[in-house]
Amino acid sequence: MAPLAPRTGDAVFANVERVNAELFTLTYGAIVRQLLTDLEEVEEVNKQLDQMGYNIGVRLIDEFLAKSGVSSCVDFRETADVIAKVGFKMFLGVTASVTNWDAEGTSCSLVLDDNPLVDFVELPDTCQGLYYCNILSGVIRGALEMVSMKTEVTWIRDMLHGDDAYELRVKLLKQVPEEYPYKDDE
Amino acid sequence: MQFFGGSAAAEIAPSPAAPPGTATGLAGNNANMLYIFNRSGVCLLYREWHRPLHTLDAQQDQKLMFGLLFSLRSFTTKIDPTSVDKGNLGVPLLPGQGCSFYSFHTNTYKLSLLESPSGVKVILITHPKTGDMREPLRYIYNIYVEYVVKNPLYVNGTPIKCELFNTNLDQYVKTLI
Amino acid sequence: MGREVAESCVDGVIMEMVSAYCNRFYSSKPELAARRIEAIGFQVGHQLSERYTMERPRFSDHLEAIKFICKDFWSELFKKQIDNLKTNHRGTFVLQDNQFRWLTHISIDASPDNVEASQQDSSSPTSNNAAQFTSMHLYFPCGIIRGALTNLGIPCAVSADISNLPACSFVVRIKA
Numbered sequence: 001m002a003p004l005a006p007r008t009g010d011a012v013f014a015n016v017e018r019v020n021a022e023l024f025t026l027t028y029g030a031i032v033r034q035l036l037t038d039l040e041e042v043e044e045v046n047k048q049l050d051q052m053g054y055n056i057g058v059r060l061i062d063e064f065l066a067k068s069g070v071s072s073c074v075d076f077r078e079t080a081d082v083i084a085k086v087g088f089k090m091f092l093g094v095t096a097s098v099t100n101w102d103a104e105g106t107s108c109s110l111v112l113d114d115n116p117l118v119d120f121v122e123l124p125d126t127c128q129g130l131y132y133c134n135i136l137s138g139v140i141r142g143a144l145e146m147v148s149m150k151t152e153v154t155w156i157r158d159m160l161h162g163d164d165a166y167e168l169r170v171k172l173l174k175q176v177p178e179e180y181p182y183k184d185d186e
Numbered sequence: 187m188q189f190f191g192g193s194a195a196a197e198i199a200p201s202p203a204a205p206p207g208t209a210t211g212l213a214g215n216n217a218n219m220l221y222i223f224n225r226s227g228v229c230l231l232y233r234e235w236h237r238p239l240h241t242l243d244a245q246q247d248q249k250l251m252f253g254l255l256f257s258l259r260s261f262t263t264k265i266d267p268t269s270v271d272k273g274n275l276g277v278p279l280l281p282g283q284g285c286s287f288y289s290f291h292t293n294t295y296k297l298s299l300l301e302s303p304s305g306v307k308v309i310l311i312t313h314p315k316t317g318d319m320r321e322p323l324r325y326i327y328n329i330y331v332e333y334v335v336k337n338p339l340y341v342n343g344t345p346i347k348c349e350l351f352n353t354n355l356d357q358y359v360k361t362l363i
Numbered sequence: 364m365g366r367e368v369a370e371s372c373v374d375g376v377i378m379e380m381v382s383a384y385c386n387r388f389y390s391s392k393p394e395l396a397a398r399r400i401e402a403i404g405f406q407v408g409h410q411l412s413e414r415y416t417m418e419r420p421r422f423s424d425h426l427e428a429i430k431f432i433c434k435d436f437w438s439e440l441f442k443k444q445i446d447n448l449k450t451n452h453r454g455t456f457v458l459q460d461n462q463f464r465w466l467t468h469i470s471i472d473a474s475p476d477n478v479e480a481s482q483q484d485s486s487s488p489t490s491n492n493a494a495q496f497t498s499m500h501l502y503f504p505c506g507i508i509r510g511a512l513t514n515l516g517i518p519c520a521v522s523a524d525i526s527n528l529p530a531c532s533f534v535v536r537i538k539a
Contacts, residue, residue, distance in 0.1 A: 019442075027376055056378075066328045072282030073282060116368055119366075178305060336371070336468040
């Protein structure tokens, strides 16, 4: 049997069920708007978007692994590349670039020039503290935690705030190995 | 009054395509049992199609299975002749770290294992002469994603009680030879 | 064909939105959670129908507008049309989708072990309220339909019936 090679982002995206991006963009926009109304504090909205993203990431990781055929996420550099080239492509249909590695190889930036989450979005002046795409950083944090990588993910650049691209900083805090879950005397 | 429609047969939700060569229509009782564990060692699913002999209670049986795989992986990595990077025996590994085994067989059965980098383990016990089960295991992992992970009513880490998952799994397993 | 994203993005965002409103924000007030989820759907439906009708003449009557929802609008969202449309000619329409995409991953299980599982985790939907939790998911598409029709000048109320999963019937009652 042929080796089970991981598939490219384009190949995976071509094979997943897809929907019209407008539905996604408008649904997300409506959720953010409703959260702003219900939670009032912009800070709290940022927090909840991150939490929602985290919960999505925790589930999404298995779909990603099952459909992409990626069989190991041990090396952080490789993993960052896979997120940028396969992960973003498979779900959002766009790719990110990985840049600005630090000397230790434990933190890098994911840069997005094209982001379907923000089509037709303009932030009103009252929402200047809002990280509109905070769900994305949550997704990455949640998904990486499931492959044993504890990370911190923060926004560096945001086009809705006038920057020239979207830049996420991903910092690896630690890798948590699999523990034997049962006590010996049981 | 009816404007359109009628009794158009509903289509079954599209699952990923079955690997070629698996749907031969033969057999049907090749698979003995299946286990799915999550990364914390919780047995999310135990399913049995053909197992005449039970010697342990279900919980002991599942614990033993998880322990076997855990230790075996530690051993296989330890004796890997191709790697300079040796962990100490019993030292926890990351899923996918070191070498990994995907099957062994005895004179009476074959055990095939898929371990995803997220720590999900799918274990299938079949007839000892069964061929390479890696694609079928990946297909089962896909069924798990479609009908368990994507089920909004499923709570992570709890035993799987999804009827759609079981139906699809049973149907697929019948095609294995 | 315009831009596309994976269906899981939409599924994931909706699933989390429903769970956030039901389990975190308004866990003790399900009727309030339902109203918010419906409101989010309403915004989406309103905006989508605005976009999809930009180029077309106004609908001559209610039936024309409902047919637009069943065919063009549904196809944009789910790549299929509503399978069956009925009316009583007094302002009530029943739109049935035999394989509603947003319900195809749901299995509602009433097996007794489920109770045991849910006791380990109080946030887990027990077999008893699984149906209630599923109905929470339906406020969103109901809101979408109401939003779309409202944008077309038809004020209405929309409810859903899922007695036969994964088929789903949406009942539209037009306000006179």
